[in-house]
Amino acid sequence: MTLNIGVIGTGAIGQDHIRRCSFALSGARVVAVNDINQDQAKKVVSDLGIAAEVYADAHELINAANVDAILVTSWGPSHEEFVLSAIRAGKPVFCEKPLAVTAAGCKNIVDAEMAFGKRLVQVGFMRPYDQGYRALKAAIDGGRIGEPLMIHAAHRNARVGQAYATDMAITDTLIHEINVLGWLLDDHYVSAQVIFPRKTSKALAHLKDPQIVLLETARGTRIDVEVFVNCQYGYDIQCEVVGETGIARLPEPSSVQLRSEAKLSNEILVDWKDRFIAAYDVELQAFIDAVVAGRVGGPSAWDGYTAAVTADACVAAQRSGKVEPIELPERPAFYAPA
Amino acid sequence: MTLNIGVIGTGAIGQDHIRRCSFALSGARVVAVNDINQDQAKKVVSDLGIAAEVYADAHELINAANVDAILVTSWGPSHEEFVLSAIRAGKPVFCEKPLAVTAAGCKNIVDAEMAFGKRLVQVGFMRPYDQGYRALKAAIDGGRIGEPLMIHAAHRNARVGQAYATDMAITDTLIHEINVLGWLLDDHYVSAQVIFPRKTSKALAHLKDPQIVLLETARGTRIDVEVFVNCQYGYDIQCEVVGETGIARLPEPSSVQLRSEAKLSNEILVDWKDRFIAAYDVELQAFIDAVVAGRVGGPSAWDGYTAAVTADACVAAQRSGKVEPIELPERPAFYAPA
Amino acid sequence: MTLNIGVIGTGAIGQDHIRRCSFALSGARVVAVNDINQDQAKKVVSDLGIAAEVYADAHELINAANVDAILVTSWGPSHEEFVLSAIRAGKPVFCEKPLAVTAAGCKNIVDAEMAFGKRLVQVGFMRPYDQGYRALKAAIDGGRIGEPLMIHAAHRNARVGQAYATDMAITDTLIHEINVLGWLLDDHYVSAQVIFPRKTSKALAHLKDPQIVLLETARGTRIDVEVFVNCQYGYDIQCEVVGETGIARLPEPSSVQLRSEAKLSNEILVDWKDRFIAAYDVELQAFIDAVVAGRVGGPSAWDGYTAAVTADACVAAQRSGKVEPIELPERPAFYAPA
Amino acid sequence: MTLNIGVIGTGAIGQDHIRRCSFALSGARVVAVNDINQDQAKKVVSDLGIAAEVYADAHELINAANVDAILVTSWGPSHEEFVLSAIRAGKPVFCEKPLAVTAAGCKNIVDAEMAFGKRLVQVGFMRPYDQGYRALKAAIDGGRIGEPLMIHAAHRNARVGQAYATDMAITDTLIHEINVLGWLLDDHYVSAQVIFPRKTSKALAHLKDPQIVLLETARGTRIDVEVFVNCQYGYDIQCEVVGETGIARLPEPSSVQLRSEAKLSNEILVDWKDRFIAAYDVELQAFIDAVVAGRVGGPSAWDGYTAAVTADACVAAQRSGKVEPIELPERPAFYAPA
Structure with a gap:
């Protein structure tokens, strides 16, 4: 069919x-x-x-x-x-x-x-379909690091254009971490704080860059995400989950190791489109297969909703400089994860 | 269609x-x-x-x-x-x-x-469709390491069964390197020598394991391939190309980095079927797309033929202990690479 | 002499x-x-x-x-x-x-x-004499990453004894980061905040562990240090400096890479005494050589003083849950770095 | 005293x-x-x-x-x-x-x-005093990889001068591997073969470069050493020991990891003098301490002698193109390792 x-x-x-x-x-x-x-x-x-x-x-x-x-x-x-x-x-x-x-x-x-x-x-949150994040979740769920206590993450772009405003660091950039880290931990957020380090001279006048977003989950896991959209050197997604007995780190994209010109090096991607390109295929194939099989899975409307509420709190925290609470109704059984 | x-x-x-x-x-x-x-x-x-x-x-x-x-x-x-x-x-x-x-x-x-x-x-040689080998070839063809002079490679299996005989190290195992390294270098082989190191105690009585195969190409590039099919620790494919100005190395399969029990570690695959699983999809999709477009590409009958001749020489070298010449007719224009 | x-x-x-x-x-x-x-x-x-x-x-x-x-x-x-x-x-x-x-x-x-x-x-702050930190400082001072904007650091011990109290995470543990990061950046601290993630079940009842300390420097560089003294897996010191154009990371201690039992692994130290063992020699030799040459260098009384003031603010932040200011008199010319 | x-x-x-x-x-x-x-x-x-x-x-x-x-x-x-x-x-x-x-x-x-x-x-063979080789030997002797079966090694220099002749690849360069690999394996050599790959265009007319030296030990361990003295990219010493159950690899020199200009990189040394600089100190201190304690240890006259005999066979193999036997008298008890 x-x-x-x-x-x-x-x-x-x-x-x-x-x-x-x-x-x-x-x-x-x-x-x-x-x-x-x-x-x-x-x-x-x-x-x-x-x-x-x-x-x-x-x-x-x-x-x-x-x-x-x-x-x-x-x-x-x-x-x-x-x-x-x-x-x-x-x-x-x-x-x-x-x-x-x-x-x-x-x-x-x-x-x-x-x-x-x-x-x-x-x-269309594609990161849960990325092979690296899936391996990371398998390591956590398989008990390889014990209960997760902290996540250190980073979302870096080489550079952004004129249209990119300070709140887009949340709504366009961090939104992916909001989704994927919640999925990774099977948890949701209860507070957000935003810290503005010394601004890079490479950012345009209207943009605060970098930013550090601190998130707290319902189970008390603490997350820090560095959002740095003019980091110059490449498109780089980092995620390290610190558990009670060990630490698991998102794989770097696979690349050829070179010895050349006094350097041992691997390439870092520059274009964000290359980073999760395989995940888009997996994501849409999963949708097709699920529909053919008579059900819909993957990131749900509830996930979309909670991401939006969380992002709103982060934007409020950007403005207030304070710890902003995130209040969510309990997840309906209808949206229980598979 | x-x-x-x-x-x-x-x-x-x-x-x-x-x-x-x-x-x-x-x-x-x-x-x-x-x-x-x-x-x-x-x-x-x-x-x-x-x-x-x-x-x-x-x-x-x-x-x-x-x-x-x-x-x-x-x-x-x-x-x-x-x-x-x-x-x-x-x-x-x-x-x-x-x-x-x-x-x-x-x-x-x-x-x-x-x-x-x-x-x-x-x-059905699938390695030229593996993303890692393709990146390696792109690095070579892109001039990142200069003219290739040597390749150091290894093909290791955790273990093999009773049916695996000494010449299968060539015909079943090395055959993949024969194909992919020729493709990588766009070159063919002119001699083969096989060295038998001290035998591992983990191999069955009838099997010589490990083996080192030395290949020489028409352009003088020298290749050493360690074939070790009872290496115990995993399925591991290594390939390092040494060029005039640098060295390029086949990527390790992507995996989560763990800090646990006093070790910083990444998993090594154990089952060979997992290693090139994505390459089989790419290989067959390439065949389908090519046929639909009215042509056939990829590893050719000529590649199959030269691999067979090379393997025969390697088996002869296993038996003689000598450097065996590999004689091939010139590649017909019909089989010129795309 | x-x-x-x-x-x-x-x-x-x-x-x-x-x-x-x-x-x-x-x-x-x-x-x-x-x-x-x-x-x-x-x-x-x-x-x-x-x-x-x-x-x-x-x-x-x-x-x-x-x-x-x-x-x-x-x-x-x-x-x-x-x-x-x-x-x-x-x-x-x-x-x-x-x-x-x-x-x-x-x-x-x-x-x-x-x-x-x-x-x-x-x-006796020995970390500035560690070869790794010196290489890191050389990279920063050599302009390899542009102006430093953030530091992500971690100080992890496998486990601590009964006597280790919550404030010792600052006075005994973080004190080294307070010293070495100030030296690395040639900067001092202006505020501190402490976050308590979900507590590990491996810590004794009286101890809050892990902790995340957020420091701000006079130039606006933001530092987050994870202090985790019952991390189980080893003694692990991490430091990543994010600059305007790149990122430099403290080297891992050198160790043999093993392929064994389906893992590609390097050892992580367990005993803290092994981590900076060479630095103690360098530190004391530097003192001897300086005295013989008629001068005293290295970490100064001023560095000891500012570390104490900063640690006091961090302990206050542990208790208040707030951002605590760090007020220091201007550094006297007497203590200008060499 | x-x-x-x-x-x-x-x-x-x-x-x-x-x-x-x-x-x-x-x-x-x-x-x-x-x-x-x-x-x-x-x-x-x-x-x-x-x-x-x-x-x-x-x-x-x-x-x-x-x-x-x-x-x-x-x-x-x-x-x-x-x-x-x-x-x-x-x-x-x-x-x-x-x-x-x-x-x-x-x-x-x-x-x-x-x-x-x-x-x-x-x-004055200093490599057995290098911390990396010592860790490698400890891994082998500690049974981490089982009985050694093969060693893959490389000795690469960025470039050499006019005075460097083809046999110096043995007497000046390989001589260090001859010493340290024998020490690593606690074994001696029984045959040598030299292979000349396609010559690099970066070498002077009179010099064959690179070379691959194949050594066989008394216990049947097989060693391949790539000697490449105009590799352009740096001074690089590689050593991988393949055992019955695993593989141990000589540590890379410790260095800062950089993310910069679309590359994740570590520096490779260029000057050979920097590579074993610490080993010279350890070596001479060991001599001093031993003499003060009334004994002499470390690489012995016997080691110097067997290295010379082995090097002679390698030079003969360069000239003959054949497998040259290495004949040594039995090691006297006088020179038994400690």
Whole structure:
């Protein structure tokens, strides 16, 4: 059985997912495409040479009889509307992050999905599908380091553009750590604090960079994440989990070791797109396989919602300079992890 | 367009490739299956739940109208016959190693393919599809270490069974290095010597283990490969290329770094099947994509033939204790690398 | 010229320094020894077979005509008295940490030394003499990572005994980081905060372990130090300096890399005494060489004083749970780094 | 007790050892100095500011009443004469390599020393005093890898000058591996073969570079050593011992890990003098301590002799292209390792 997919939004990430479903993954094909710019949608279909119908209206695409599942890869502020529409149609939907641009919007989706009575939504957090993070979680869950007590993490970009503002260190950058570290620990956050070290001279005037975000989880695990988006040297994701009996560290991306010019060296990636490229394939294949098997798994609407609440507290902590509490309702049994 | 594949041989590797084409790769499906044991073939089709016809006769399968391409994963001694049959049918054929059990058999295939006038055969050497070897080749080809002068390599297994004989260190084990190092250097071998170090007490009485194979290439690059199939500690593939200005080393498989019990450690794989698991997917996807695009690439019948000739010389060197010459006809332009 | 040394205090560290001066270092000999337990002093002299006079009174030793320089390795609370006595005698004095048990006591020494008009005191902070930290400082000072913005550090012990209390995480453990990181950055601290993660089940009831200490320097560099004294796996000192253009990391102690039992591993030290063993030699040789050359260098009374003030603030932060300011007078020109 | 040392030869290495004995090591002083160029000897004594008598005649120095032990650091061809003279005088003598410029000369020394009846000679092979090799030997002797079966080693220099000839790859370069690998394995060599890979374009016309030397030990352990003296990238010493159950690898020199300019890197040394600098101190201190304790240990005249015989066979193998046997008399009990 081949899963028929409809894609809403044909920008960079949309095109990438269409290509993935059409030429790299197994068990799916893209049969319907929509974009606010209809010419763009037509061009993508034509360039990729796929047999997909272009819809002028996203809701029409969602409700099309031959569309089995939806990918939402449109502009962030439109996500909530399309995900809610998919839920109304009772169709599985994979939504790129953010699930919604506000915590309230995410909560609307959670409520709608719970009212529907069955999971339909997978949020596009890809790090839990990265082989390195999975190995790290396996080490923790396998008792290799005892109970986790602390995480030291870093999220570094070589540089960012003019549009990148101080709060985007949370909403665009840290958001991945918020998701993946919660998943890694099977825990959620109860407080956040942000520290601003001496600013790098490489950052633009309006941006505070680097930042250190301190998170506390419900079980008391303490997390420090260095967010440094003008670190110059590369795109570098670090994660070290300190447990009661040992420490586990996220693998560095595999690379050739060179001895050359008085240096023993391995390359560090520069483009963030290369870092989790394999995880995108795994993530979307997991969605396809799950839908074909009659269920939806992976990062849930609840995960999207709690990430949004946590990010809001971090942004508040950026502004207040204080420890900000994070208050979340208890996780409904509906969203219990598998 | 979906490529319709017929598979001859439904043992472990055959089943694995059927599963791969059906549920992991893009653009192909298995429509026909044959095995010398027809019940086995039926069981595999039924267990995997695929819609494939079971053929009693392999040649019939090869010539079936709806079969676009063939995978030969049957018993080694039958490979030559089926590959020649596929060439006669003018159909692309992916043949697991060995291409044929003798150099003469490989040569028959080379001759048949050249007579046909177009490449149809890809041999199942998977290492050139491994991400690590590809990165290593990119480093060499990119001039990062200058002209290669030497390779130090090792192929180690934790242990082997009773059936593993001294010459299998060449024909089953070293054969992968013969292929991949030739590809890495874009060169072929001109002599071989085998040295037997002090034997490990962990090897069975009939087996000489470890062995060191010394290969010389046409351009004078010298290769030493340690083959050690009872090394106890794991499955470990090492490859270090020494060039005029630097050295490049095959990446270790990515793994979590642990600090625990007074050790800073990374896991070493134990099961060889885990080491190149991703490469099998890439290899077969490359075959499918190439066939769909109207050409066949990857390891050629010529590569299969030269590997067989080289292996024969290594086995002769095991027996003679001397430096054995390797004589090969010049590579036909037909088989020039892409 | 051989430097004649008098040693006050013949406990473990005193004996170690006597052995060092007598049998490992160049240019000095121990000619006088004192201990509150005179029998102990006699036994040490006799066991080591050195020709040193045993003094009943430490001040008499300090003032002995043939004693050129003093080592104070007695009980911490007696350090201040003996260092002040040495200053009065105008003799160079190497004092094991702490310089004094209170910041006020340290200040007394600073004042006395400045009144004397010339540096006489070196404090026994040995990490600046460690080859790894020196290489790290050379990398920073050589501009390899640009201006330092953050330091991530860890100080981990396998386990501690009953006597180790929560504030000793500062006064006995963090005190080394307080010294060496200030030296590394050529900067001093302006605030401290302490965070208590989930407590390890391996710590005794009265001890909070692990702790995370956050320090801020005058130039705005932010430091986080994980102090974890029941980490079980070993004695492990980590230090990573994040600069504007790169990151430099303290070398791991050199060790044999093993491939064994499915692991690629390096040993981690367990006993802290092994970690900086070479640094003690370098430190004391530097004191001897400097005194012979007519000057005293290395960690100064000022460094001892500022470490004490900083430690006091960290202990206050442990108790208050707040960010505690660290107020220090400006460094006198007298104590300008070389 | 202070050991009074006489030094014959005040070139670079002689000056270095004089400085070491005078200002870095414990328990010795240089009281007598000789050089074929007496002005040079005087200048060294004066420059270093030591109280040493300058002798016009080396034998007079050897026999001087106040000289307890001799360092021979003169021109290689004079070593044999001076060592024999020291043995006649019954004085401990530390002789820089080579012990003698021919195997026969070494044998003369062995015979003289055995006739004297007590060990007096230590040869200046410093690698057994290197902390890394000692840790490697401890791992082997501690049973961490089982019985050694193979060693893969490399000795690489960035570049060599005009004077460096093909046989110096053995006599100046490989000689260190000949010594240290025999010590590591507690074994001696029975055959040698030399392979010449494709020559690097960076070597001068008269020099074959790189070379691979294959050695076989009495117990059947097989060793391959890559000697590559124009490798461009640095001075790099590698040694990997493959045992029945695991592999142990010589530590890389400790260095700061940098993340910078898209590279994760550690420095590789360029100057060979930096690589074993600490080992020279340990080696000479061991000689001093041993002499003071009334015995001589470390690399013996026998080790110097067997290294010379082995090197001769390697040079013969360079010329013949064949496997050359190495024939050694049995090691006398007199030279049994401690």
